[in-house]
Amino acid sequence: MIDKATITIDGQKIQARYGQTILQAAREHGIHIPVLCDHPALPPEGACRICLVEIERQRTLQPACTFPVSEGLVIHTHSPKVIEARKFSLELLISDHPLDCMTCEATGNCLLQDLAYEYGVTGDRYQGEKHHYPIDTSNPFIVVDRNKCILCRRCVRACAYINGVEAISVFYRGFNAYIGFGADSTMQDSPCEFCGSCVEVCPTGALWPKMAIGKGRPYQLKSVQTVCTYCGVGCQIELQVRNNRIVNVTGVENAPVNQGFTCVKGRFGNDFVHHEDRLLKPRLRKYLLEGGKREGKGRGEWVEVDWDTALDIVARKLLETRDKFGSDSVGLLTSAKCTNEENYLMNKLARQIIGTNNIDHCARLCHSSTVAGLAISFGSGAMSNSIEDVTQQAKAFFVIGSNTTEQHPVIGMKIRQAVKQRDAILIVADPRQIPLVDFATLHLQHKPGTDIALLNGLMHIILKNGWEDKAFIEERTEGFEEFKAVVEQYPPERVSEITGVPQELLLEAAQLMGQNKPMAVIWAMGITQHTTGVYNVFSLANLQMLLGNMGIPGGGVNPLRGQNNVQGACDMGGLPNVYPAYQPVTSEEAAHKFAQAWGAPMSTKIGMTVTEMIPAAKEGKIKALYIMAEDPMMSDPDTNHVRECLEACEFVVLQDIFYTETAPYADVLLPGVSFAEKTGTFTNTERRIQLVRQALQPLGEAQPDWQILCEVANRLLATSSSTSGRTIDLQAPYARWDYRHPKDIMDEINALAPSYAGVRYERLERGETFQWPVKDEHHPGTPILHVGKFARGLGKFAAVDHIPPAELPDTEYPMVLSTGRVLYHWHGGELSRRAQGLLEIYPKPLVEINPEDAQRLGLNGHRRVRVTSRRGSIEAEAWITDRVLPGMVYANFHFPEASANVLTHAALDPIAKIPEYKVCAVKVEAVE
Amino acid sequence: MVATSPITTQTDNPLQDGRKRAMLLAALYIAQEQFGWLSEEAIQRVAERLNLTVGQVKSTASFYTMFKLQPQGKYRIQVCEGLSCYLVGGAEPIINYIAEKLGIQPGETTPDGKFTLEVVQCLAACGTAPAVKVNDELYENMTFSAIDQLLERLQQEN
Ligand code: SF4
Ligand code: SF4
Ligand code: SF4
């Protein structure tokens, strides 16, 4: 074969591929050649000379990490000449090294130390002049000790080729050379994003995580491979544990999603697990113990109790409510933070024992419009492609309403690399100047709430120029003519007027889209959190069908899911309209299947969404709420209204790890555990199911959420059979709640959720990960959906018109507020505000405002502002920046003292019932 | 209506375009010529013009000895310590002589900002060694007294 070269290494003949270096070929065949500057994830540098090998018929020794293979090479990796050369290089390297290995953090985890040991180099041969650089401890995450730097430039390359910010360079030369950040400032003042990729690759103790300092030697740590609990990207991480504490976090090198790298939250944001706010014992309101009644709005004093007391009361109250007011008087909020197994149990608790479909979770608030929209267009509501094929094969990216580098950072990094390394085209449509715009080919800065007009306008131009994929439309879709008729009404003049995007930019964007196939569409909350959320999603589905970008690598519809397991929570039936694996509750067939399995009658009535349940509590329709690891006081729109509703609800159980903002409105607090204290599975944004492994014993008396649910359920079952309520046939195959391990729950899921049929723990434990549908235990999973055929048969074009947002600015509230998140925080801030470093680097809420408006309002420099909507008012510091357009303000909902959700309103999309977080009218004033 | 407008807004990307990196050395030369040395501001401007990061520009500028990251004297006195100059007894004695006269070490600038002393490699005047260069002017066959005269003259000029 022409692409193979036979080479001989240390007498062993191997088949290498052309284009490989000697080092790569040797690695592939398990032959050890030592390295320092080379790292498998980075382009070779050839700087350290440790990998020198002897090649027959070559005059000098050659670096294996850069020397390409060719037919017939005969290589010696450990000849006397080679060893002498390596020793010499090492002697030089350590001649100016501090050699304080006794107290160095890197001891036992240092390539330089390992090599010195391997080659018996002591540092006695050359006693060089030594450096005395000051140690940079400017930032909360990484300590920089240049005295230990060997200038291998791994960090420089990681920052450029993994992250993409290029914050590190080498300054000066020779003995005076050192690594520096930004324009040679401290790390804190440089463009660094603290992803820690440089720490991951540094072979010595020069770059070290602050949190790990003094916490233990490598051989004292237990290391457990698991999945990050922050976002839906699903990076695998390794928790380093000592004495039941997480002391450090590293990446997992062969992880399918992140290949060893993470963002700042995944690596440096896990100390929340040990925060003093953790709930360590169950708590009840005193009135419950005394058998009394709640009086007024308040709920009275808390008392700490033992588990049995708490669980008995929870079971009794739930049963009372169910039997007195009917099954639908109970609402359950399941959790996108919890495992698949736990979500499955919550769904079973609701449907089997309580007998209601009133189950929902925060997916309602983020991607319910995606799930509903894509299900209608294609028959499946999930991300169609994989992170890998999209980031490696898309010729163009269309990122709309996704601040990817801050919200899904590791995917953001990969998009930056696609642009930098293979010239991929990047079109960003966003009302804000988000960081990704720096890498974009085009930025379409459309006004908030004008996505449909923008998309119709682009498709109008595509059609006018004949850039559509006619064969695809013909063979695989329906509804094209009606769609076309609507799109015809969106010529550039009109679209430009609605959206504020110049016509030339519309033309350029359409041309790039039409002429670069495959193009991947990526979106997030900027598309979904509108009263037109579902229609926005239809438009994106239209675009991808029009261009024939469905069912192919590098294309697809790619909604980026928010929470670590929001995909799984939806898959497991944590929604009011579907059982696990999206089997509709309205279907007689499905109802029959689950009635048989669980031994109880099933309701075929669609339940309430979270945005309906909470108001229903105030109206008295919902009498009891069971909330598992959700924080509606932070995450739901119109906080003041949510408070009134929760105050009105008769009985609220909250199962969480902290005393959250919602806790004051609960009657019972059940202490659950963090991801580090339990076993289970998470499903990431690309439908990949990964194993979450327990690294810590539960703290205090806290218990894994699945165990708590089992305790509650078993108590309900025991009492249930003796009262007149529902009867449950415990002989039915899956009626019982006697799980000993999350694995047992997964067995039940395998049987009842067809897309998870082949998700077996034995496979996961072997290191397999796969994307659903996984049809049976031999099925490899499904990286790309809709190949050759849509889940619903034909793809459905939807004719949709521009509809303005529900609340537009007027004279009283003249500005538009948009909300979202920032890199250093997460969701309602429940976790990230309790991670020391994250809080240190972004300690308070900031409201973004354009310099023009700032001037008009008389805000000089950083001043406090009051932002007021019809529903409430917050005060925060202004960040004057052109990230936002004039007339617009942007606030986040991470901090309770000034949460954007005090201002937002609960105008809902009619189909998905998602609130319009992205647009509401406000006024802004300077605070004196 | 047909989209005919050329794609003009495509952002130039640093790593995407190797030519930018290749232009960096030339740009740094020009900047140094204009400003006399490469101040933070000069580096910033080069970075902006070439769409590179400030770090990349400073990294390159600091690597090459011919780029000056400190303010330079009005007269840059470059003394050759190449092999020919060394052999005819130039180099060291001449460097020391000038250093003593001006009260500065090689690499330093006099407090009045007038002279900077540098030691350089072959000035391509080996036949007439030892050689010294002041800004763009070459002085050959140097002796101590020739240096006295030269410095005196430069002191008087403005
Ligand atoms: S932490 Fe990340 S962004 Fe910062 S210097 Fe290291 S690699 Fe670059
Ligand atoms: S800091 Fe570490 S990775 Fe960076 S050059 Fe120095 S030794 Fe290499
Ligand atoms: S990108 Fe998401 S999953 Fe990955 S480390 Fe960051 S927060 Fe965790």
Ligand code: FES
């Ligand atoms: S590993 Fe090859 S030169 Fe450093």
Ligand code: FES
């Ligand atoms: S060695 Fe001095 S000019 Fe050539």
